[in-house]
Amino acid sequence: MGLLTEGSPLSWEETKKLAQHVREHGIIQFINLFKRLRDREGDVLKWGDEVEYIIVKFFDDKKQAKVSLRGHELLLKLNEKELADPDGVKSLWRPEYAAYMIEGTPGKPYGGLLAHFNIVEANMRHRREEVSELLKPDERVMSITSFPRLGCEDFSDPPAKPTPNEGATRSLFFPDEVIFPGHPRFKNLSRNIRERRGEKVAINLPIFRDKNTKIPVDDSFKHSKAALPDHVYLDAMGFGMGCCCLQLTFQACNIQEARTLYDQLTPLCPVMLAFTAASPIHRGFLTDVDCRWNIISGSVDCRTEEERGLKPLKENKFVIKKSRYDSIDSYLSPQGEKYNDIPLLYNEEDYKKLVDNGIDHLLAGHIAHLFIRDTVSLFSEKIHQNDEEDTDHFENIQSTNWQTMRFKPPPPNSTIGWRVEFRPCEVQITDFENAAVVCFVVLLTRVILSYQLNFLIPISKVDENMQKAQMRGASMEQKFWFRKDITTQISPPEANECCKTGSTNCEPQKCDMFVQMTVNEIINGKEGEFPGLIPLINSYLSNMDVDADTHCTIQQYLKFIQRRASGEILTTASWIRKFVMEHPDYKQDSIVSEKINYDLLKTLEDIQSGEKYCPLLLGQSTMSKTKETVPSALKEGC
Numbered sequence: 001m002g003l004l005t006e007g008s009p010l011s012w013e014e015t016k017k018l019a020q021h022v023r024e025h026g027i028i029q030f031i032n033l034f035k036r037l038r039d040r041e042g043d044v045l046k047w048g049d050e051v052e053y054i055i056v057k058f059f060d061d062k063k064q065a066k067v068s069l070r071g072h073e074l075l076l077k078l079n080e081k082e083l084a085d086p087d088g089v090k091s092l093w094r095p096e097y098a099a100y101m102i103e104g105t106p107g108k109p110y111g112g113l114l115a116h117f118n119i120v121e122a123n124m125r126h127r128r129e130e131v132s133e134l135l136k137p138d139e140r141v142m143s144i145t146s147f148p149r150l151g152c153e154d155f156s157d158p159p160a161k162p163t164p165n166e167g168a169t170r171s172l173f174f175p176d177e178v179i180f181p182g183h184p185r186f187k188n189l190s191r192n193i194r195e196r197r198g199e200k201v202a203i204n205l206p207i208f209r210d211k212n213t214k215i216p217v218d219d220s221f222k223h224s225k226a227a228l229p230d231h232v233y234l235d236a237m238g239f240g241m242g243c244c245c246l247q248l249t250f251q252a253c254n255i256q257e258a259r260t261l262y263d264q265l266t267p268l269c270p271v272m273l274a275f276t277a278a279s280p281i282h283r284g285f286l287t288d289v290d291c292r293w294n295i296i297s298g299s300v301d302c303r304t305e306e307e308r309g310l311k312p313l314k315e316n317k318f319v320i321k322k323s324r325y326d327s328i329d330s331y332l333s334p335q336g337e338k339y340n341d342i343p344l345l346y347n348e349e350d351y352k353k354l355v356d357n358g359i360d361h362l363l364a365g366h367i368a369h370l371f372i373r374d375t376v377s378l379f380s381e382k383i384h385q386n387d388e389e390d391t392d393h394f395e396n397i398q399s400t401n402w403q404t405m406r407f408k409p410p411p412p413n414s415t416i417g418w419r420v421e422f423r424p425c426e427v428q429i430t431d432f433e434n435a436a437v438v439c440f441v442v443l444l445t446r447v448i449l450s451y452q453l454n455f456l457i458p459i460s461k462v463d464e465n466m467q468k469a470q471m472r473g474a475s476m477e478q479k480f481w482f483r484k485d486i487t488t489q490i491s492p493p494e495a496n497e498c499c500k501t502g503s504t505n506c507e508p509q510k511c512d513m514f515v516q517m518t519v520n521e522i523i524n525g526k527e528g529e530f531p532g533l534i535p536l537i538n539s540y541l542s543n544m545d546v547d548a549d550t551h552c553t554i555q556q557y558l559k560f561i562q563r564r565a566s567g568e569i570l571t572t573a574s575w576i577r578k579f580v581m582e583h584p585d586y587k588q589d590s591i592v593s594e595k596i597n598y599d600l601l602k603t604l605e606d607i608q609s610g611e612k613y614c615p616l617l618l619g620q621s622t623m624s625k626t627k628e629t630v631p632s633a634l635k636e637g638c
């Protein structure tokens with residue numbers, strides 16, 4: 001989403017009537033765009049990160065921490081520089097779903113030089129400083145994935161009351177005032193998703209069962225039949241879209257390379273989700289999951305009862321397996337085709353129109369599949385468009401299919417090429433950790449392309465991995481499907497056939513193209529069996545001319561990734577769990593009280609700002625304020 005512009009959202013009834021109009025024109029717009037840009041060549045690697053932040057307000061006298069709803073106010077200030085000099089700013093700021101969130105990106109994308117890795121962390125730090133300058137003395141900008149007590153009584157400043165019987169959300173816990181107020185899009189989406197679905201969204205998170213955990217966990221089940229008594233019940237878009245994440249976008253040299261990157265990064269999504277897990281607490285309870293993914297997926301699940309398979313189809317056309325926020329359903333490159341083992345739903349006529357216009361089977365299937373969704377947000381000024389030039393209807397559907405990967409065509413009349421976005425990661429506490437994750441993934445893309453690696457596994461196995469990735473402690477305890485020999489280009493068809501899920505006569509010995517490995521084995525390697533992603537990156541780097549500074553920066557990041565993968569450094573989620581469970585006030589009842597929440601956030605803030613140094617718990621830069629105390633082990637190679 002760009003800078004704030006005004007707009008008049010249509011009611012759900014009006015939007016619903018125009019769903020087919022948006023679909024038809026969106027597909028025509030994609031066809032026109034494709035015809036213009038399919039042969040676009042010669043774009044160079046550019047990439048950028050997106051970090052989302054929460055504004056936290058500390059009440060030191062009462063030992064409370066709340067979300068501060070000043071995102072809009074801050075954005076208006078933060079955007080002033082960009083409005084005055086769009087090309088001269090170091091950072092760009094955008095609104096996000098919640099009134100306590102903001103999103104920051106570098107002012108310009110980075111380029112192909114390895115030396116750019118030297119400025120990623122500094123840019124992230126700059127962004128934090130830029131926001132910090134505008135904050136009140138008791139406010140802090142924090143890159144936490146979920147605010148632990150979101151939805152608890154008086155969790156915001158100013159305080160607001162939920163309105164279960166009216167308004168956009170109708171939540172028992174999440175007031176409409178906590179939705180970003182500066183643009184109607186977010187409230188409108190919340191209302192339309194609820195109305196399309198025919199009821200409020202419902203997310204039930206398994207509670208972490210400690211010695212004194214009470215079941216039922218609270219009395220939500222008395223107020224809503226959707227609430228399961230032994231789960232933490234969440235009933236608003238804000239519980240998911242109010243979480244923060246770390247995303248990356250890459251520009252490819254042409255459409256083929258973009259398809260390859262889209263596919264090859266797909267099996268890495270669950271691995272990186274588990275690796276970056278950072279959100280074990282929701283609505284004041286320790287849960288049995290470590291990640292936001294299923295919450296955010298459920299928080300915008302606009303499928304009707306018919307579409308969810310709960311009622312026979314009458315009004316709707318399909319039973320749809322997933323929410324519009326979920327993992328991708330198909331690979332796009334010719335190499336990926338044989339691993340597309342889950343049926344792709346689409347309207348035949350949409351698919352046919354795309355194919356009749358020269359779009360190949362894989363891309364036509366992908367686009368037609370995105371378009372099974374109705375628009376859930378339409379503005380009156382955008383209804384009638386010039387399909388030769390505009391792409392708003394296409395973007396309307398594309399940008400509300402929130403998937404693990406996004407395939408992004410070049411915008412009209414721009415110098416930007418075909419891009420892919422990597423979207424699974426949870427955001428980390430420190431700039432050092434976020435920079436490390438970013439540099440690791442960027443380097444992986446270079447290794448994938450230079451060595452023509454093949455990470456593809458059946459897409460159904462990626463889905464299986466996505467569910468495992470979110471379990472408590474997954475990064476250490478779960479095993480993930482991964483391709484054993486990532487150097488083969490052409491895999492034996494019989495082994496492939498056999499390994500598809502659902503095959504009844506599977507012979508395990510032929511299935512050894514896909515093995516189950518821990519995150520540690522995938523990242524650090526498994527003796528004699530799997531080379532490991534970091535050793536591959538190091539081998540790639542050893543053939544490059546890297547200056548000493550850049551080498552030092554990259555090695556710090558890679559060492560951190562290795563240590564976290566091995567468990568020597570905890571995931572953010574495990575660290576947070578440990579903090580809560582060791583807190584003197586914790587009663588082994590899964591409840592994260594106001595005091596525990598306050599102490600947790602204070603400590604995370606101290607770590608993030610470098611006041612406290614504990615590199616073996618959370619990743620911290622050796623460039624932080626307390627440099628002198630850096631253990632020598634961490635200085636290796638520098």
Ligand code: ADP
Pocket residue numbers: 001046047048049050105106108109110248249250251415416417419
């Ligand atoms: P979104 O689709 O998430 O709103 P944007 O289109 O705003 O994303 O792009 C956000 C990210 O893309 C930022 O990290 C930005 O630095 C990066 N970016 C901008 N231009 C390019 C480009 N030409 N190639 C690759 N990444 C780019």
Ligand code: MG
Pocket residue numbers: 050052096103
């Ligand atoms: Mg965002």
Ligand code: MG
Pocket residue numbers: 050247421
């Ligand atoms: Mg994004």
